[in-house]
Amino acid sequence: MDLKLKGKRALVTGSTAGLGEAIACLLASEGATVIVHGRDQGRATAVAEAIIAAGGAADIAPGDLATGAGADTVAAKARQGGAIDILVNHAGDYHHLRWTTASASSWIKTYQANVLSAVRMIKRFVPAMRERGWGRVIQIGAGSPVRPGPIYPDSCAAVAARHNVAVSLALDLKNTGVTSNIVAPGAILVPGSKELLEEVAPQYGRGDARDEIEVGCARDMVPNDVGRLGRPEEVAAAVAYLSSVHADYVTGATIWVDGGPARSAF
Template sequence: MDLQLAGRRALITGSTSGLGEATARLLAAEGAEVVIHGRNAQRAQAVADSIIEDGGKAAVAVGDLGTDAGADLTAEQALADGVVDILVNNAGGYEHLSWGDATPDVWLHTYNVNVVSGVRMIQRLVPAMRERDYGRVVTIGGGLGMQPFDSHPHYNASLAARHNLGVSLARDLAGTRVTSNIVAPGAILVPAVQDFLTALAPERGWGQTWEEIEYNSVREIVPNDRVRYGRPEEIAGAVAYLCGPYAEYISGATIRVDGGTVRSAF
């Protein structure tokens, strides 16, 4: 299926690894020119070079979105070779902390990194989309924004805020051909998650092979209809769809890509 992204330019924040990298690679494969963003120039350039070697078009923008200056620099670099039609707000981070350990300073830092960073890029790029009467904004949220764990509450709350701002932006864009939607991943298998689960397996009695660990840990932690973790490419597929013309009639939606997760209890 051709998602009709040829000729579009997309900035994917936090795209030097994980979900962001998978999204950038798929958008490039669908014909979009992608801007790889990160805080490390070498890592960003390596991803861009790999995409170019595969026949895609890619540029690089480096900057810390946790600051106004970093967001200015990122936007300047992203716009250097043309307009940005698609903004994928993926950048963010978190620490595994309990309610007792997540101090107010941690909450403020997490909100800045996970929420205000996206606001900075929206305010720098969406006005031009509105003027051209075309654009796509996709915010990467998460299942923990709707079904939070009792741990890392600062991160759970920041995901809920990302969902909320995506819908608020959609309402603000009413009547234009600029859309804003949210993709909410469930538990996704990236190397750090696999390493964490493998280390925890002996204590939890999940088995020795990865097949056993995946099946048993999913049933205990994030029960879902597929009885497995999602893959980054599956999140990228949902984002790519929302970026194209077939999603013109989708506004302020939260697309869950979580295998049908119905509860979370770590």
């Protein structure tokens, strides 16, 4: 299927590794010019160079979105090659905190990094999308808005706010040609999660084989209906669809890429 992304420019925040990198690479393979963002310029450059080496088009816009000044810097760099048609808000900062360790200041920091970072990008790019009569805004969410747990309370609340932002924005964008949607991954096998699974495997009596560790995790820690963890490319595929012209009739929606736990009949 031709997603008709050739000629489109996409900014993927937080795309120097893991899930964000997979999204950037897939959009580039579909013909979009991708602007790679992250706080580390060297890592952003490496991802952009890999995309170019694979035949795609990419540039970088490094900076810290947790501040207004940082967001201004990122926006200015992203616009240097032209207008942004697709905004994927993936950047975020999460900490392994509990109610007993998450201070009020850490809640504020988490909200800044995970909610206001996205709002800042929306404020800087969506007005021009409205004027052109076409655009895509995609929030990368999670399952925590409908399944919050006793741990990571600040992160769960921040992700829930990201989902809320996307739906509110969709309503505001009525009849503009610009859509706002959410892709909500479940447990995805990225380098960081691989290391964590290997670290905790002995606590669950699992062996050393990675396949065995993954299946055990999908059974005991993050149960789902597929029996494994997701892959970054599977999340990226959902983002690519929502970025395309084939999703003109989809807005205010959440696509769950989680193996089934968020299932709902309505």
